[in-house]
Amino acid sequence: MLVDDALLEVEMAARKLLQGAASEKGLHDNVRAVAGELSRLQRAGGKSLEAGNCRKDSGSRTIHFIGGKRMKVIKFEQFGGPEVLQWTDAETPEPAENEVLIEIKASGVNYADTARREGQYVVPTKLPYVPGAEVAGVIAETGSGVKRFQKGGRVVALIESNGYAEYVAVDERVLTPVPDGVDFEQAVALPLQGLSAYHILKTMGRLEPGESVLIHAAAGGVGQIAVQLAKLFGAGKIIATASTDEKTGACQIDGCHPSGELYRRGLGRKSQGDHGRQRRGRRP
Numbered sequence: 155m156l157v158d159d160a161l162l163e164v165e166m167a168a169r170k171l172l173q174g175a176a177s178e179k180g181l182h183d184n185v186r187a188v189a190g191e192l193s194r195l196q197r198a199g200g201k202s203l204e205a206g207n208c209r210k211d212s213g214s215r216t217i218h219f220i221g222g223k224r225m226k227v228i229k230f231e232q233f234g235g236p237e238v239l240q241w242t243d244a245e246t247p248e249p250a251e252n253e254v255l256i257e258i259k260a261s262g263v264n265y266a267d268t269a270r271r272e273g274q275y276v277v278p279t280k281l282p283y284v285p286g287a288e289v290a291g292v293i294a295e296t297g298s299g300v301k302r303f304q305k306g307g308r309v310v311a312l313i314e315s316n317g318y319a320e321y322v323a324v325d326e327r328v329l330t331p332v333p334d335g336v337d338f339e340q341a342v343a344l345p346l347q348g349l350s351a352y353h354i355l356k357t358m359g360r361l362e363p364g365e366s367v368l369i370h371a372a373a374g375g376v377g378q379i380a381v382q383l384a385k386l387f388g389a390g391k392i393i394a395t396a397s398t399d400e401k402t403g404a405c406q407i408d409g410c411h412p413s414g415e416l417y418r419r420g421l422g423r424k425s426q427g428d429h430g431r432q433r434r435g436r437r438p
């Protein structure tokens with residue numbers, strides 16, 4: 155497989171995830187599908203490297219360079235479609251005093267990455283650019299001032315960029331330990347979507363037990379987590395909207411209450427199902 159072809163397949167998988175094309179198994183399966191495409195891209199890239207200069211770790215599916223601190227990254231040097239993405243070499247970063255070096259096992263794929271690549275993000279993107287704002291992996295090295303984490307720890311982090319790589323150096327203050335029983339693909343799906351859903355419901359919406367809540371685009375990344383959080387927060391009624399019957403079906407298994415309702419957006423009718431939500435006014 156050519157690397158360019160693999161890049162296009164990664165982009166297609168990412169678009170499916172970002173558009174909220176959820177299967178009955180929910181968001182985690184979609185994240186795993188994207189992670190699988192990224193792993194396949196790594197394997198395709200590995201075939202183009204000269205024999206003897208690298209080795210492939212079958213456990214982590216990453217390529218480690220022997221005899222030099224080099225790594226593989228996905229970057230772009232101009233704005234455009236998926237064809238501008240480049241699979242290339244880069245220097246492996248050294249962690250500063252209060253940083254750790256993470257060997258990345260899973261990278262989040264988000265709409266912001268696509269907006270960055272197209273030059274349409276809300277803030278300017280300086281070129282060249284390595285996308286990726288969510289990473290999960292194992293701590294490979296620690297700076298001299300790191301106190302809370304140790305080499306070998308499993309962590310997830312929300313970062314500014316550089317997540318589409320084999321390694322990234324981040325400040326220990328942005329790290330969250332990954333609990334036992336949670337795999338890296340599950341963990342990396344939480345920072346952006348999970349924090350967005352939480353702050354929408356609690357920080358801004360101030361949802362309290364027994365209240366009703368309306369969640370639009372409930373089959374998307376933020377929406378699916380918001381459905382589950384609303385249930386955990388004790389919402390009395392959850393009303394979900396989605397664009398297709400398939401997506402409303404995904405909402406049903408995500409935790410909507412039996413007393414709720416599902417709506418297909420724009421069609422003016424209830425979907426077959428028995429889950430839902432309702433908007434309430436803003437508090438002063």
